Amino acid sequence: MTILPVIPISPDKPDAVITRRRPSMPPRHLADLDLDARKAAVAALGEPAFRAKQLSTHYFGRFVRDASAMTDLPAASRDRITADLLPTLLTPIREQDCDDGATRKTLWKLHDGALVESVLMGYSNRVTACVSSQAGCGMACPFCATGQQGLTRNLSVAEIVDQCVYLAGVAASGVVTGSPPRLSRVVFMGMGEPLANYPRVIEAVRRLTTPAPEGLGLSQRHITVSTVGLVPAMRRLIAEQLSVTLALSLHAPDDDLRDELVPVNQRWKVAEVLDAAFDYAAQTGRRVSIEYALIRDVNDQPWRADLLGRLLHGKLAHVNLIPLNPTPGSKWDASPKPVEREFVRRLLAAGVETTVRDTRGREIDGACGQLAAGELTQAGADGVAADAEVAQ
Ligand code: SAH
Helix, strand or coil: CEECCCCCCCCCCCCCCCCCCCCCCCCCCHHHCCHHHHHHHHHHCCCCCHHHHHHHHHHHHHCCCCHHHCCCCCHHHHHHHHHHHCCCCCEEEEEEEEHHHCEEEEEEECCCCCEEEEEEEECCCCEEEECCCEEECCCCCCCCCHHHCCEEEECCHHHHHHHHHHHHHHHHCCCCCCCCCCCCEEEECCCCCHHHHHHHHHHHHHHHHCCCCCCCCCCHHHEEEEECCCHHHHHHHHHHCCCCEEEEECCCCCHHHHHHHCHHHHCCCHHHHHHHHHHHHHHHCCCEEEEEEEECCCCCCHHHHHHHHHHHCCCCEEEEEEECCCCCCCCCCECCHHHHHHHHHHHHHCCCCEEECCCCCHHHCCCCCCCCHHHHHHHCHHHCHHHHHCCC
């Protein structure tokens, strides 16, 4: 693990760091707007109409997020453009890498002091960004570090998109070891429940998938939205006619256990949530990914593998098993490898495609379910996030 250089929290006032304020949505940003709205915004600033495309090309095409680095802008325009369209939304507090430079986690401070994280993962043929859609999470899954924090607030469209644009810039700089220098995938598997921040997440998906310079130009099929199973929102997603990949965090094939592991199951049961997932698959023609964190002696019994196999047999679905990443203070642990292998064997025997997810980012607490920036603040860990609490 390497701790990369810490970027000063407040470069202009090095001693003054930000006090935690009440959660509030950030100011408007270019990435909140589509191209037409950007044109209207630059016109309102008294700037020529071509400025909208020029700014968009810098931001989405070259990943330049700071107007002061847009050297073809007249100096007189930069300040007003910064204030009105390019306010700083995300300040990196800490970056860490591991897996020989192939995984990189960024801890961000938002304008109101809330903390969120993003993770960039490089593979031989692709680079994937795992981004947050909320600060904290209200879904309270007991094995998930973010779930223990509660919800602070929804992220804005631009706060979501800006994580991706930043990470696209990191990927383009070539620092992700052994990977192509291009961000190609985004997964909404960081902090938060994306479908609980529905309109903003959908708008962010549109921004990420619209060709440059209006957006980042990623393929819809390369975006994955992961959900605990908010059925009405899943049904709404079906109606959007997008072709993003849907991941459903199932974690148990029976209501008794799922009621505990994914508390929202008390509202929408396994049968109902799977129905919605299968309908999504039918509508899009895209396989849904059934996420299942294997927890020792909790959900890893052979009979549960068989039940899951029966539920998914013949459906357009595959199972992605995630070895549990134990969170601090948790009583739960990952299943032993032989148990995991038997679970996989039974699913395959039922004709269900199954993969086991690699455990990227474990060393830097950047693996699935370990993102818990807020806890850092409470513990004052490393004196880094503690800075975010120091009064001016
Ligand atoms: N709220 C969304 C996105 C969250 S994180 C959702 O629940 O789908 C993405 C995945 O990581 C989810 O499947 C989540 O259940 C899983 N996860 C959470 N905590 C984990 C942990 N400690 N170990 C392994 N996977 C975990």
